[in-house]
Amino acid sequence: MIEIAHQQYKVLIYTDHQYTVESADNLRRYKRVYIDDSCDRYRNVSNIAILVTHGQDEVASAILCDTGVFTGLSQSSFIIEDSALYISAGNKLYYLNIPDLTLRWSGQVDYVTNFSVQKLEDDLLVHGELEITRITKLGEIKWRFGGHDIWVNNDGRQEVTVLPKSIQLVDFGSHCYQLDFDGHIITQH
16 A cells, blocks of 8 residues: 555555455445546456545545556656646556545557656656557647567566656567657667
8 A cells, every 4th residue: 555645635555355346345435426438337457546535535436447457556657746646557648636635638559668757848658569659648649659669578677667758668579769859769679
């Protein structure tokens, strides 16, 4: 479980793998349930739960149910900024309001799965398995970049590093790329 103090609230983010959409047997009920209509409602893989509390009072609760490949939950799975929570679940990115957890938008970013999301100037940079994507905070894709291989590196090298004026990428085959913030290749080796 990840716990974040944000303004006067506490935001708790965790996985609830026991949750089944529309089941009467769920141990926990959420005020908001977000599931893609194209998903099998009973075979969700990644259930990311979010609770917002103020003192001892629960302000809001939500669960993101997704059938995309689940890569786990970590500090790099989300960004909280002002009254916005941007969070990756499977291959989608969600934008929820804090504190009520209403959904502003959601959309598929990578075909397979997303590993992380981070800030890039006034936008977001999503590290997916197949593509690196720059997306606005309103959900509009500015550019995508795919390398020679997937964006997982078994040599222990950091796959995505945002530098002051460029982005350094390393793929599965340890091919290195340096991009400008517009997604154009500066160097490649």
